[in-house]
Amino acid sequence: MKIKDAVILITGASSGIGAATASAAAKRGARVVLLARRKARIESLAAELGNALAVECDVTDPDQINLAVQAVIDRFGRIDVLINNAGQGMNAAVEEINIPDFRALLELNLIAPLTMMQAVVPSMVKQAAGTIINISSGATLATYPGSAAYTSTKAGLNMLSAVARLELASAGITVSTLHPFMTATEFYQTLQTEHNQAKEQDNKSAVVMHSPERVAQMILKLIESGEAQSDLVPEAYGGSYRE
Known part of the structure; x- marks a missing residue:
């Protein structure tokens, strides 16, 4: 799919990978829609980007998702791409x-992406x-070690994506999965773990972390x-990535 003019x-567009992707897509001529709970942040970013829409949304709430998707349809008439980043x-x-x-x-990492997919698929069909x-x-x-909870939710997302790709192909919908490496975002600050442990992990990883902008380009x-x-x-x- 072409980026230019795509909706x-x-x-998760208020920071990190989500915000970087919004900026990169807007520079390529896309019309971007920013979903996040932090209203002030996405409104500020939308103002910077120009042809963008900021919608406050908790993606673990199906009602808020449905209202957000309808707001996009009302504004742009279509949804070309969904990026489940939160x-x-x-x-x-x-x-x-x-x-x-x-x-x-599980609600945030696996069920919310499924709910988002279910909300946009009818329009895409x-x-x-x-x-x-x-x-x-x-x-x-x-x-x-220590990754079982997080990686099990993401492994579930991997399988959800693979099956959805198979099921939705005949409708002209492409489903893809991206596996980022450690990225310099707020991830470690919001990690559910003991704070000092998270800070130590963040410091150790800093030398090999990718920027959100690199992930956005991918x-x-x-x-x-x-x-x-x-x-x-x-x-x-x-992985398969080579510098």
Whole structure:
């Protein structure tokens, strides 16, 4: 799919990968829709980008999702691309995973992307065209202590994407999955884990982290290519990426 003039809906657009992708897409001539809970941030970004729409939305709330999607249709008349980017991490040993926290993580990382997909697919079916990009995690390509809760939600997203790609192909809808590597965003600050541990992990990872802008460019390439999946994970960490 071409980026220019496409209506691109991005969740988790208030910072990090989401905000960087919105900026990169807007520079390429796309009409971007910013979804996030932090209203002030997305409104400020939308003002900077120009032909953009900011919609306050908690993607774990189906009613808010439906209202947001309708707002996009009302404004632009169509949705060409959905980028399911909103998510959160958790670091805990299996025996220490807090079950209520894990349920909340499942809601955000797996159920919310499914709900978003279900909300936009009818419009894409009518158009006989559409692209869905699900942002997974490079951590699903290997096994790390403390990652079970987070990677199990993202592994579920991987399978959801693969099956959706198979089911929706005949309707002209392409579903793709991106596996970013460690990225310099607010991810570690919002990680559900002991704060000092998260800060230490963030500091150790700083030397190998990718910028959100690098991830954004890979997302745009995936929209254009329609490939099933792509990754930014170095070969040493289980991926296929080479500097």
